[in-house]
Amino acid sequence: MYSTPRTVMVRTMTAPSLTPLGYALLGLVRQKPRSGYDLRRLFESTPMAYFSSSPGAIYPALGRLERGGLVVGKVDHRQPLRPRRVYEITPKGFAALRAWVTKPVTHEGLVRREGEVDLRFAFLGGVGGPAASRRFLESLAAEIDAEVMSLEQHLAAMRATATLHGRLALESGIEVYRARARWARRALRHFEREASPRGGRRRGRKP
């Protein structure tokens, strides 16, 4: 039914494969050191509200990142209030973030896990150069095109049988993907100017 991998031996030593929340925290901590409370407010007051600001999600997730060696927490006593634990990213954490952010967009990543693509792109600025952005946007546009074609075939096939609402819902999905493809191709132009492989101005790499 679902693809059953025959190879079970590999046991990739590397990627511990975080949850979306884990990567979100990692990417935000890379931008600048932040406490759990900082992150909670961020999830409350910005478009990142896709993630829950609940302490029962964030504090355990930060603990996992720290146990995995991807961030380190340092206690900050300077405030008169209760001491804060401020987290910074480690080289290992930076490597994990870059690996996640720079991998090409897949069908799976586009269709399941909503929001992941945008999040990866938003963090790409800090960890990859313009070439990485180009690769990302090109693979995104290609995956979207494939998905749109697949959805259009479905729409044509169901045209006779399905209900009005079913067809309309599918058309909504198609148009959302079309809008994203247009955005990807427009964004691509921002990175094509600086196409020289090593020259030109480049964006910062590390914080």
Place this chain on the structure above:
Amino acid sequence: MYSTPRTVMVRTMTAPSLTPLGYALLGLVRQKPRSGYDLRRLFESTPMAYFSSSPGAIYPALGRLERGGLVVGKVDHRQPLRPRRVYEITPKGFAALRAWVTKPVTHEGLVRREGEVDLRFAFLGGVGGPAASRRFLESLAAEIDAEVMSLEQHLAAMRATATLHGRLALESGIEVYRARARWARRALRHFEREASPRGGRRRGRKP
């Protein structure tokens, strides 16, 4: 931090509040009686692939629906193969589905829980009349407009400070919402023709 409801006494006897998967199964079983295996194939081979086809998700979820009295499973021995459990929706299940599908779109439902809105609309055809579709699409368009305005304010506020990638990611989100609003207003026209409160042709209500 998050809104703490003061009223704890209510304990609404009614809505057991299913997960998205629970509602998806309920809506599909309403269309016609289906087995767990039917539903798995559906999640594999259609744009509903947003949901996992894994048996470890679907069979327990069907069991919960049945224990809650929202569906009933009947064993089908007609096939020469292993007997199938075919589920049908109950009146209670139909009521729960209609309650979920007809409630107005909220900010929460639009921004968190991706895909919920489209799913609710797709199922609305079977359980509500054109007036319900109109109400749904109008509340959806209004919520999207509000969200777009909020995102645009954020974009303007971050214009100076944020990175190129952050701004572009936000623009992607805005354009996706705009595409959805255009769709909602176009879909609305499908239901405004038959605007007479009780007359005109009407869509089927029950299976």
Place this chain on the structure above:
DNA sequence: CCCCCCATGTAACATGTTACATGATTGA
């Protein structure tokens, strides 16, 4: 005196993921 803000955490619970188990029939 009480409540709100800052700030961190934990416990119980429900759910989805991954992997495994079972079992009959059909076709190579």
Place this chain on the structure above:
DNA sequence: TCAATCATGTAACATGTTACATGGGGGG
């Protein structure tokens, strides 16, 4: 006999949700 298809299920595990706990400082 082996593999594939039909068809249902369970067990271990990680994670998010909800609600509760704690504790100091400032303002009305």
